[in-house]
Amino acid sequence: MANVGRLGIASKPVMNALTVCGGYESSVSITEGIAGTTSGVHGSDLIQSGITGNYQGGKKMSGAERGLSIVGGSVGLGMSFVGGVFQDRGATKWLQGGKTFSQYKASAGGTKTLSFIQTESGIQRISEEFHHGIITQEMQRTHQLPNWLANNKVNVWKLNTIQHSLIDQSRYQFLRSAIKPDVSLFGKYNWFSRF
Amino acid sequence: MDMLLWFGNKKLTEWGRALCCKALESLSSEYSRYEEQLKEGIIKRLIPGLGTIPNFYGISYNANVSDKYELHSERNFALKHFVIRDSKGKLHILDIYFAYGLINGFAIGSKVEISGTEVIIKQVRKCFLGESVPREIQSLGELYPQINASDAYRVAIGDSVIYHIKDIGDGDFLGYDLMRGFVKVCHDPVSVEFVDNIFDFI
Numbered sequence: 001m002a003n004v005g006r007l008g009i010a011s012k013p014v015m016n017a018l019t020v021c022g023g024y025e026s027s028v029s030i031t032e033g034i035a036g037t038t039s040g041v042h043g044s045d046l047i048q049s050g051i052t053g054n055y056q057g058g059k060k061m062s063g064a065e066r067g068l069s070i071v072g073g074s075v076g077l078g079m080s081f082v083g084g085v086f087q088d089r090g091a092t093k094w095l096q097g098g099k100t101f102s103q104y105k106a107s108a109g110g111t112k113t114l115s116f117i118q119t120e121s122g123i124q125r126i127s128e129e130f131h132h133g134i135i136t137q138e139m140q141r142t143h144q145l146p147n148w149l150a151n152n153k154v155n156v157w158k159l160n161t162i163q164h165s166l167i168d169q170s171r172y173q174f175l176r177s178a179i180k181p182d183v184s185l186f187g188k189y190n191w192f193s194r195f
Numbered sequence: 196m197d198m199l200l201w202f203g204n205k206k207l208t209e210w211g212r213a214l215c216c217k218a219l220e221s222l223s224s225e226y227s228r229y230e231e232q233l234k235e236g237i238i239k240r241l242i243p244g245l246g247t248i249p250n251f252y253g254i255s256y257n258a259n260v261s262d263k264y265e266l267h268s269e270r271n272f273a274l275k276h277f278v279i280r281d282s283k284g285k286l287h288i289l290d291i292y293f294a295y296g297l298i299n300g301f302a303i304g305s306k307v308e309i310s311g312t313e314v315i316i317k318q319v320r321k322c323f324l325g326e327s328v329p330r331e332i333q334s335l336g337e338l339y340p341q342i343n344a345s346d347a348y349r350v351a352i353g354d355s356v357i358y359h360i361k362d363i364g365d366g367d368f369l370g371y372d373l374m375r376g377f378v379k380v381c382h383d384p385v386s387v388e389f390v391d392n393i394f395d396f397i
Contacts, residue, residue: 111364112258113265116294118246121326122348123271123294129365138384164366170382171366174359176326176348178247188244195242195255 098148101137104156105130114160114195119178126161126195131168133157162189204241211241211252213309215301218277218289221314226274228264229298235260237298245300248292253300266296267361270336271325271345276318279303282311292324294345332358332371341397347371352380352387361397369396 099107108130117124132140133155140150149155165172165183175183182188212233219230237260245253277289287307292299325345336344348359350370357370357380366382369390377390390396 105364113256113261113295113297114258115242115245115253115255116297116299118248118251118253118292118294118300120247122324122345123246123299125362127362131365132383136383137381161366168366168382170385173352173385174350174366174368174380174382176359194240 096146098146099151100147101130101151101156104147104151108156108158117179117189119176121178122176124161124176124179129159129161129164129171131157131159131164131171160193160195162193162195163191166191207243207252208238208241210306210309211254211301212238214279214289214303214307215291215298217309217312218274218279218291218314221277221316222274222319228296229293232260232264232298235263237261237264248290248302250304251292251300251302254298256297261297264296268341268343269293269296270323270343271295271299272321272323275320275322278315278318279307280313280315281307294324295343328358329373331373332360335360335371339393339397350380352385355387357387363396369393 105111111128111130113125113127115126117126132150135145135150135155137150139145140147159167161171161175162183165175166185172180172183179189184190216230216233219226219233236257238254239257240255242253242255243251245251271292271294273290273292275290277291279287279289281287287303287305289301289303291301323345326348328344328347328349332347333344335347336342342360346359346361350357350359350368355372355374357372357378359368360371360377361369363369363379368380370378370380370387372378372387375389377393379388379390379396380386381388
């Protein structure tokens, strides 16, 4: 249990994953091989990883971690229930399944470069970008919402860089400063600019 | 006005393609890859006035051709001062811009008629483009050949300044903080995370 604390920011999702998966044996160190690799991974990705047996990026799980995975409604060797309620594979899939954001983007055709806006100080790439319109990635992480709820056609909108910047102030902030004054609803680069 | 030109500019697109082809043909084989792109139809549409350079024609790409030729590590540059002599003997100056291994656009003062023109390349010079950034940022391109120095520009996030190094999609980017080194900057929510292995991103 003490080892779980080493995960820092990712410890809560991991612990939740264990709860969903039916608990864990207290003597098993689950942090081996996890520490230092969880940065930037969604909590729900970790949960899904616990189910599928792989991390995002293709890293294999250690023996202890594999012990946490569920196959055919049974728990792997080295595991015992400590509190919590075991849920079958179907329910787990329903609660936590779905494509990760990167998997969803790949299935939707990925991103393409549309054009470059040339300025004296350099260029701004204009490409197709994916934007979480209703349920943001921040909301997904905060509330640990399942991937299928956040990454779908209704919630993820395919926009160009200018459109994305117009509806997302944070995206606008990352534009090259030379073109920022021209990006606005009625500016030179607006929602209807074609690239 | 520019917006009106964006519609139905098939003739304009064909003119731009022919003009750039004619200029590049007169150079050495070093630039033949750009000629190939043009011949394969990389220009989906010309966009007059795109960017801040006067008399500039930007390019909207055919993704199937641009994907084939795009090189993320290729520095951005311009070939400046092609002299185009038209059939009436009038001289025009043409500058062609390149980015990430792709032709990016060109600037010319007037819409010169292609037939009967002569291209004079005596004064053509290659200029690398990019924002003025600290030496430490420039040297990253020497340490990591995958990093394109032309991609570096300042982004202010809160009280700190982070230099954009490479787009990693959807507005997020690999950055460099002069105090902390490489960082991954995300926009949803805005977050800055330390990166211990940049090869995951470049």
